Each structure stands twice: as structure tokens, then as C-alpha cells.
Amino acid sequence: MESIQQLFEQFFGLEWGFMLFTLVKNLVYIIAIAVPLLLGVAYLTFAERKIIAYMQIRVGPNRVTFFGIPWLRGWGQPIADAVKALMKEIVIPTGANKFLFILAPILTIMPALAAWAVVPFSAELVLADINAGLLYILAMTSMGIYGVIIAGWASNSKYAFLGAMRSAAQVVSYELAMGFALVCVLMMSQSLNLGDIVNGQQGGSMLNWYLIPLFPMFLVYFISGVAETNRAPFDVAEGESEIVAGFHVDYSGMAFTVFFLAEYANMILVATLTAIMFLGGWLPPLDIALFNMVPGFIWLLLKIAFLLFFFLWFRATFPRYRYDQIMRLGWKVFIPITLIWIVVLGLIMQLPESVRNDFPYNLWF
Amino acid sequence: MNFQDIIFYVFSTVLIVSALGVVTSRNPVYSALLLVLSFITCAGLWLLLEAEFLAITLVLVYVGAVMVLFLFVVMMLDINLAQLREGFWRWFPVGGLIALIIVAEITLIMSGSYFGLEEMPAPDPKPADYSNTKELGRVLYTEYVYAFELAAVLLLVAMVAAIALTLRHREDKKSLDVARQVSVRKEDRLRIVSMAAEKKE
Numbered sequence: 001m002e003s004i005q006q007l008f009e010q011f012f013g014l015e016w017g018f019m020l021f022t023l024v025k026n027l028v029y030i031i032a033i034a035v036p037l038l039l040g041v042a043y044l045t046f047a048e049r050k051i052i053a054y055m056q057i058r059v060g061p062n063r064v065t066f067f068g069i070p071w072l073r074g075w076g077q078p079i080a081d082a083v084k085a086l087m088k089e090i091v092i093p094t095g096a097n098k099f100l101f102i103l104a105p106i107l108t109i110m111p112a113l114a115a116w117a118v119v120p121f122s123a124e125l126v127l128a129d130i131n132a133g134l135l136y137i138l139a140m141t142s143m144g145i146y147g148v149i150i151a152g153w154a155s156n157s158k159y160a161f162l163g164a165m166r167s168a169a170q171v172v173s174y175e176l177a178m179g180f181a182l183v184c185v186l187m188m189s190q191s192l193n194l195g196d197i198v199n200g201q202q203g204g205s206m207l208n209w210y211l212i213p214l215f216p217m218f219l220v221y222f223i224s225g226v227a228e229t230n231r232a233p234f235d236v237a238e239g240e241s242e243i244v245a246g247f248h249v250d251y252s253g254m255a256f257t258v259f260f261l262a263e264y265a266n267m268i269l270v271a272t273l274t275a276i277m278f279l280g281g282w283l284p285p286l287d288i289a290l291f292n293m294v295p296g297f298i299w300l301l302l303k304i305a306f307l308l309f310f311f312l313w314f315r316a317t318f319p320r321y322r323y324d325q326i327m328r329l330g331w332k333v334f335i336p337i338t339l340i341w342i343v344v345l346g347l348i349m350q351l352p353e354s355v356r357n358d359f360p361y362n363l364w365f
Numbered sequence: 366m367n368f369q370d371i372i373f374y375v376f377s378t379v380l381i382v383s384a385l386g387v388v389t390s391r392n393p394v395y396s397a398l399l400l401v402l403s404f405i406t407c408a409g410l411w412l413l414l415e416a417e418f419l420a421i422t423l424v425l426v427y428v429g430a431v432m433v434l435f436l437f438v439v440m441m442l443d444i445n446l447a448q449l450r451e452g453f454w455r456w457f458p459v460g461g462l463i464a465l466i467i468v469a470e471i472t473l474i475m476s477g478s479y480f481g482l483e484e485m486p487a488p489d490p491k492p493a494d495y496s497n498t499k500e501l502g503r504v505l506y507t508e509y510v511y512a513f514e515l516a517a518v519l520l521l522v523a524m525v526a527a528i529a530l531t532l533r534h535r536e537d538k539k540s541l542d543v544a545r546q547v548s549v550r551k552e553d554r555l556r557i558v559s560m561a562a563e564k565k566e
Contacts, residue, residue, distance in 0.1 A: 015367060015368075016368075019367075019368040100394075100398075130417070131417065131494075131495075131496050131497070131498065132417045132418060132421055132497070132498055135417075135418070135421040135422070135425065135498070136421055138421075138425050138429075139421045139424040139425040139428075139429060142424075142425055142428070142429025142430065143424070143428060143429060145429075145433055146401070146433070146436075149433065149436055149437070149440070150398070153394060153436075153440045161440070165437065165441075168433055168434075168436075168437055169437075171433075172430055172433055172434065175429065175430065192496075192498055324540075324541070325541075328541075328543070
């Protein structure tokens, strides 16, 4: 690393060499995060089809394989799907706004990938270790909605427009509950840095994770995350039984696939954030030698996979919410719960030290 | 000119062009989207000033919530573009005059002796672990706590007033009563009838 930096500085001068070196280094890091993420997205779609298939007593995709290896049957399916999508024509409907129609999928995937910049994968492994990491995440996830709204409007179709409207109202409502749940997390950790949030959960065992003192907030955050990614049972924005496919009804080929990728990338993001904020990130569940041998990155991956399974399980289990029920859950149930919990947490933080230490398992700080 | 200057000029150019686009574009949806772009570039400029809390809050609040609702409304309106542009040239001199006055005022202040570059040198860059957010929170809840609480109450009053003004009670609406739904028992809904078996024709 040092020698490469010196090479750059010799070529471009001290100041410019350093700038260019930082630029190239960060680009390489970004690719190192984005490529495994997109592969993860591809195989998440495969996992979803397989898991839901087994839940419904089917087998799911079981044909496409690599090099004719029989026990890999089905594993080539996501690759085949991607190739198929690339080959297809992108049809732009008459009367659609061409520029915005093409821009919308890009605007959807951009924040889904940009949010990964501050996600810590282990104690040292993070692209941008910034102070206001939590705020950055909130800002990025709130920007994802633009793609959906613009897609709905630019398609010049009633169904797409209805889907976009539903999605906008839903995301704005659930963002509040999500933000308040995260306020509780930052009250516990007293830091907006995601690495510090994980370090604040360090201790003897998983009883130190924020999952236990903030259990209601964990539920609120995770359910709001499901709603925010427009996944079943909150997928009224797609609502194929009512408005065909919602905001992306007029999209085809790769333009549609980008929406699809963004949805799954957002799912992985929400699962990762829940793992970091409530399940101790890269920390092992017990502080024993055997568990400490496993790298922290693996623990994080296991937690993400565990939470992603819930996303798929929800989809296979619950029927779609009706629209007014979604709004009721967001505004009349989640927001009051989070507001009350913030006040309760603030009161507990004001208790004298001696009383706080008597709490079971020393849960509160 | 170093790297930071380049970023500054790129962001400033985008900001000015998009801000001009907000007022000149023919389509109100484009105007709203360009306003979003100018907010984001403005946040980028604030980041250069080490005001990361304000920058990210601008994106979070204005881009993430306010402008979404704005777009929502603008897209739903069926706006007659020709009618909207009718008085543009008639009112252009007045608008231009106001713009000129504002530019002149800003120039007067910025070129005056109080705000010159000598009076206000760039502050030293803060160390990496300096938390802007923490400092802002400390100041807001200690020194400026009354002003802060007053502003909060003002917003709350406005919110309650907005809801009170638009709220109307309708007698014929069919909304759900969740408590009643939950407390429903099997006996209220289900009637089991015992029937004698019937013969097949």
C-alpha cells in the first residue's frame, strides 16, 4: 500500500498524487463491497424462490446448473435470469417522459448501494468511518423513494402512478418510526458512529446486545424496515391483484431488473443495519475462545442471513395488509410506542448510578 | 487550486444551474426535482464547511420527507402550463428588480469591512474525532434551550392547527373499530346448524 502511494506521488507530485491515490484506493474498496453485494442479491433471489418453494411443498428452481454438475442443479438460475434480462428490450411507452423513465431505476439503486459506505463489517473493516454514520444511513435510505415516485409518474400510466403514491405515503410514514427507534439506539450508545454502536454492545455475552433492553424498538425497526423496502406483507406499492405491478408495470428488461436488484439490496441493507444496531454486529454471541476464533465478519454474515430468512418467511406466511391498516400500524401503533420508549429510556438514564447497577444483568449501561 | 477547490466549484456550478432551473423550467415536476438536486449539492457544500450534521439533516428532512410530499402534490395537480406562463414577461421587471436588490445587498455586506476575508479567516480544521453533532446538541440544550423549546412549541402549534383546520367529522364514514374487531367471539358470528343427512337423488 505504501509503495503504491509513493508511486502515485512520484508520478503526479505530492499533493495530487495523494489525492489520486485516495481516489483509486476508495474506488477499489467500493468495487470490493459492491460486487459481493450484487452477487449476494442474485443468490438472495434464488434463496427466496427455494425457501418459499419448500414452505409451499414445491421444489423451486432445479434445472439450470454449471457445467452439467448434477448436485448444483438450480444454482445457475440467478445467472440465467440476469443474462435473460440483459438480452431483453427496454420498451419505453408512448407518452412516457423518456429522461425520467430511464433515470428512475438509477435513482432507486444509487442510495441502496451508497448506504453501504459506512457499514462496518468488522472492527477494522469499514470504508468510511464517519462520525455521523447513523444519520448518513437514515438520509440515504430516505432518498430511495424518489426512484419509485419518478418511475410511477414518468410511465404515464394510472396503475404505475397509484403504486408510486401508495409507496410514497407508506415510506414517509414508516421513516418516522424507524428514526425514533434509532434514536433509542443512539441514546444507549451515545454515538452516531456505527462502529461505536457495536462496541457499546461488547460484553460477556449476547445479553449485552441492545436487542434485550430495546426489544420493542427492535421489533418496530425491523417491521418498519420491511415496510420501507416495500416487501410483503407491506407490498401494496406492487399489489399485483389490484394495480398489476404498481410503479414498475411499464418497465421491462434491465430497467426492471435494476428495480428488482434495488429491492433486494435494500433488504440486505436493512438486515445488516438491524444486525449492527440490535444484534451486536460482528460480536460473537458468547465471549468464549471457540467463538472468538471465528472472524467477526462471519458472525455478521450469519446474523444478516438469519434476519433475511425472516423477510422470506414473512412473504410466505402473511397476506397483504390493506392500505388503511398499514397507515394505522405506522401512525397509531409504532410512533406512540417509540415516543413512549424514548421518554422511558431518558428517565432511566437519569437514575443514579447505584440504582442503575441493580438492574438485572446490568442491562442499562 | 487543490482538490477541495475543484469540488467546491463543481458543487457551486451545479447548485446555481439547478437553482436557475427551478424557476425557469416549464414543467413543475422538473422544478421540484431540480430543487431536490440543489438541496443535495447544497448539502455537499456544507460538508466542505465541516457542518456534517446540518448537511445530512438537510438531505434527511428536506430531500427525504418534505420534497417527497411536494412532488406528491405537484404530480397530482393537473396544471395548465400555458396558463401558468402567461404573466411571466409582464412580471419579469419586478422580479428582476427584486433579484438585483438582493444581489446588491449581499454584495454590500460581503464586501464590507465586517465580513472581509481578513476579518473572518477560515477556522482551523477540527480533529477527526470532533463531533459536530454532539457540540450542536450541547449548545441547543444548554445555552439556547428557551429559543429551541419555543421553536418546537411553535411547530407543534402549527401542526395541531393544520390538523384542526382540515379535520371534519363525517357521520356516514365506515372506519374500522379495531377494539371491536379484536373482541369478536365465535358465538357472535358463527351459527352451527345440525341437519339431517340428505339422500342423493
